[in-house]
Amino acid sequence: MARISKKDKIFQAAARLFKEFGYQATSMRQLAKEVGLEASSLYSHISSKQELLAQICMSEANKYLEHMNKVMKEENDLLEILKNMSYFHIEVAVEDPVSATVFSDEWRYLEEPTLTEFRNIRKEYESRILHIIARGVNEEVLIDRDPSILFQTFLSSFKWIYIYNRPGRELDKEVLKVTITEVILRGMVK
Amino acid sequence: MARISKKDKIFQAAARLFKEFGYQATSMRQLAKEVGLEASSLYSHISSKQELLAQICMSEANKYLEHMNKVMKEENDLLEILKNMSYFHIEVAVEDPVSATVFSDEWRYLEEPTLTEFRNIRKEYESRILHIIARGVNEEVLIDRDPSILFQTFLSSFKWIYIYNRPGRELDKEVLKVTITEVILRGMVK
DNA sequence: GTCTATAACTTGATAGAC
DNA sequence: GTCTATCAAGTTATAGAC
Structure with missing residues (x-):
């Protein structure tokens, strides 16, 4: 059983990508790939890209x-x-x-x-x-x-x-x- | 008669916008508006957005x-x-x-x-x-x-x-x- | 050189089947 | 929760009239 939730995984991956490429240059599709999902599936865990940055x-x-x-x-x-x-x-x-x-x-x-x-x-x-x-x-x-x-x-x-x-x-x-x-x-x- | 060319004006405006909003978040339409042109007209003076940054x-x-x-x-x-x-x-x-x-x-x-x-x-x-x-x-x-x-x-x-x-x-x-x-x-x- | 129109593509986000 | 399909809007850049 994973000790960190998928939501946390998404946040961690987002921070990594925001750092490497910048917020604007990071796409939700790129983030999804990073956590092994399709872009649309991210929205079951978070409400928007902006929420991640916030x-x-x-x-x-x-x-x-x-x-x-x-x-x-x-x-x-x-x-x-x-x-x-x-x-x-x-x-x-x-x-x-x-x-x-x-x-x-x-x-x-x-x-x-x-x-x-x-x-x-x-x-x-x-x-x-x-x-x-x-x-x-x-x-x-x-x-x-x-x-x-x-x-x-x-x-x-x-x-x-x-x-x-x-x-x-x-x-x-x-x-x-x-x-x-x-x-x-x-x-x-x- | 203008002492600086339109091309220089474009570069100066681009730098201003890149500073304020970031390269990725600055659009060619926004830049065009800044110098009083349509976006497509910019390409008579420069070859790409990337050229500006470069x-x-x-x-x-x-x-x-x-x-x-x-x-x-x-x-x-x-x-x-x-x-x-x-x-x-x-x-x-x-x-x-x-x-x-x-x-x-x-x-x-x-x-x-x-x-x-x-x-x-x-x-x-x-x-x-x-x-x-x-x-x-x-x-x-x-x-x-x-x-x-x-x-x-x-x-x-x-x-x-x-x-x-x-x-x-x-x-x-x-x-x-x-x-x-x-x-x-x-x-x-x- | 500047315009309008548009091609070709990517973006964030949603709908709905499973 | 995850998927496929898709929307609406935005992107850079080009074509061609004037």
Whole structure:
């Protein structure tokens, strides 16, 4: 007996294809072939192609926000929070590169109302990191530069991992965590 | 009399649409409307949709490689080369965000043989930067960490600019250059 | 060079037999 | 739940009148 349902299989295959070819370039027929069905049979399990993208993006977005909530409750030290966020981003990028890529690159093909919902969650998440960085600048823990620029540079440090880290040239997760976090924090810390 | 040809207008509009909606999601009808023509009339100026993407990506790729060639001839100091590369990436991202986005995000929809050609140019470009960083590690100018990770983190520092820097919230180009370059070099330099 | 008309095909999704 | 058959709409690109 299969431990994962056919519906889950479809979602996993969809994420894989959305990552490899992009949402727009992935057809339902292609997805069906991937899970051993005819295209029409997919609609016994899901309601639309858009539903696939929506669920992948929203569950990923919530994952980041939930982790943030947890960290902010448990940790007060500014640099520890940033370090933790860095580690978490790298952890997700290495452990679930497929969902992370779709979340990062394909969300723009979300339709309303999911698009707005997604944007709101991401904005909430990002504004909290920005706020932490701005605090770091104020408290003279971080260098005295525009917090928005520091924030964007910080976040962009993680965005190459899920693309680069493909089978055959895997980088060690712990080395990635330590190295990237070291570089970006050394760059920003006073 | 128009200073730019209709063909150039088409290419500019195509880049704008490819950036905003993605290559796959942009139709020739949409592009035609943008330049005030019927879709079929576009084919008096260009031979295919693919040609539009190919020219945008290849000319952008060559731009980076040419600049690299120039810098490597004029400059020997390792840190000066990295600083120059950083400035150049930021310059391009601010001055021509449209082409830079298409180059960065839409190249994967290139078809053969252009896809291979594009990959080769990019690989050549990247391997030279990687080589410089590896030299920096060897000569103990940069921190003793995996050069590939330093390289990818370096390059990713610039990838948010053309997305973020939209009309209405422009960041000052010189401030961007100084700040991002400072952060990434402080992080990597011993 | 631009148009209308259309060819040739792919798309997401549905109807209904089994 | 899965299939075959199909729909309606969209796609890139071409043919040929003007």
